[in-house]
Amino acid sequence: MSQNNIRPLLANHKVIPVINFKTLNEVEQTITELIKRDIHCIEITLRNELAFDCIRAAKHLNIDGFHIGIGTVVTKDQIAKACELQVDFMVSPGINSQLVPHFEQSQIPFIPGIATPSEIILGKQFGWDTFKFFPANVFGGIKALKTYGQVFPDVKFCPTGGITEEDHQEYLDLSNVISVGGSWVI
Numbered sequence: 481m482s483q484n485n486i487r488p489l490l491a492n493h494k495v496i497p498v499i500n501f502k503t504l505n506e507v508e509q510t511i512t513e514l515i516k517r518d519i520h521c522i523e524i525t526l527r528n529e530l531a532f533d534c535i536r537a538a539k540h541l542n543i544d545g546f547h548i549g550i551g552t553v554v555t556k557d558q559i560a561k562a563c564e565l566q567v568d569f570m571v572s573p574g575i576n577s578q579l580v581p582h583f584e585q586s587q588i589p590f591i592p593g594i595a596t597p598s599e600i601i602l603g604k605q606f607g608w609d610t611f612k613f614f615p616a617n618v619f620g621g622i623k624a625l626k627t628y629g630q631v632f633p634d635v636k637f638c639p640t641g642g643i644t645e646e647d648h649q650e651y652l653d654l655s656n657v658i659s660v661g662g663s664w665v666i
Contacts, residue, residue, distance in 0.1 A: 482607060482608060482609055482610065483583075483584075483589060483590050483591065483608055483609075483610055484583075484584070484586065484587055484588055484589045484590060485589050486569065486589040486590060486591050486610050487609075487610050487636065487658065489547065489568070489569055489589050490591070490610065490636075490638055490658045490659040491658055491659070492520075493519075493520065493521040493547065493659055494652055494659050494660070495519060495648065495659065495660060495661075495662070495665060496521055496522070496523050496549070496638065496640075496659055496660070496661040496662075497510075497514060497519060497521070497522050497523065497661075497662070497663070497665035497666055498523045498525060498551060498640060498661045498662055498663050498665075499522055499523065499524055499525065499663065499666060500524075500525045500527045500528065500531075500663070501524065501528075501530060501531070501534040502528070502530070503530070504530060504533055504534060504537055506534075507534050507537040507538050507541075508537070508541060510522070510666055511538060511541060511543065511546065513666065514665070514666070515543070515546065517665075519665065520545055520546050520547065521546065521547040521548070521549065521568075522538065522546075522547075522548055522549065523549040523550070523551040523569075523571055523661060524538060524548065524549065524550060524551065525551040525552045526550065526551065526552040526553065526554075526558060527552055531550075532561060532565070535548060535550055535565050535567060536565060539565060539566065539567070547568040547569060548567055548568050549567055549568055549569040549570065549571055550562045550565070550567045550569075550570050550571070551570075551571040552571070552572075552573060553570045553571060553572045553590075554572060554573065554574075554576070554579075555579075556578075556579060556582045559579065559582045559583060559586055560582075562586065562588060563586050563587075563588065567588060568588070568589070569588060569589040569590065569591070570583065570586070570588050570589070570590040570591075571590070571591050571593070571612055571661075572590070572591070572592045572593055572612070573593040573612070573614055574592065574593045574594070574599070574614075575592045575593070575594065575599055575602055575603055575606075577602075577606075580606055591610055591611060591612045591638060592608065592611060592612065593611065593612040593613075593614040594611040594612070594613060594614070595613070595614060595615070595618075595619040596619070597628070597631065597632075599611075600628065600632055600635060604632075604635070609634055609635050609636065610635070610636045610637075610638070610658065611635065611636075611637055611638070612637070612638050612639075612640055612661070613625060613628075613637045613638070613639040613640070613641075614639070614640050614641045615640070615641025615642055616639035616640060616641045616642055616643060616651075617641055617642025617643070618641065618642065621639070621642070621651075622647075622650060622651060622654065625637060625639065625651070625654050625656060625657060626654065628656065629654065629655060629656040632656075633656075635656060636656055636657070636658040637656055637657050637658065638657070638658055638659045638660060638661055639651050639657060639660055639661070640660065640661035640662060643660050643661065643662040643664065644662070644664050645664045645665075648660045648662060648664075
């Protein structure tokens with residue numbers, strides 16, 4: 481059960497909206513709009529002091545079949561808070577070996593970020609095979625993913641960072657891309 485079973489979750493959500501809420505009032509309205517567009521998940525980033533309150537508000541809506549993730553996870557305290565809030569998945573922008581046991585013991589599906597082959601190799605040493613490719617637009621985008629597909633044929637990616645409405649399908653068409661994340665959705 482690699483990464484607490486992240487692949488099935490990602491496979492069910494080809495597009496993952498990455499949202500940095502500015503107010504609590506945006507949460508319900510945004511999730512309602514996503515559902516209208518047949519999108520049933522959200523990654524709420526930890527990029528401001530309201531993030532945990534927004535996650536709590538989203539969880540409080542208790543919408544069956546809607547998955548709420550926490551993004552920009554970079555500390556063990558954030559992982560503990562994710563467990564407390566019972567989020568559906570966690571996303572980290574990178575890999576830190578000190579966080580490995582906390583991610584794995586959380587029982588929450590998680591996806592760490594990578595940008596380079598060395599980071600992929602590090603993740604594979606932990607038994608991981610699914611990564612956030614971030615920031616995709618800075619580190620070679622589609623060309624890089626095509627190369628990674630040849631070098632690491634068993635690895636799947638969720639690219640984020642600079643993905644747009646215009647090019648997201650081109651990413652999804654790659655055999656090693658399981659889903660894409662982006663802020664263009666809202």
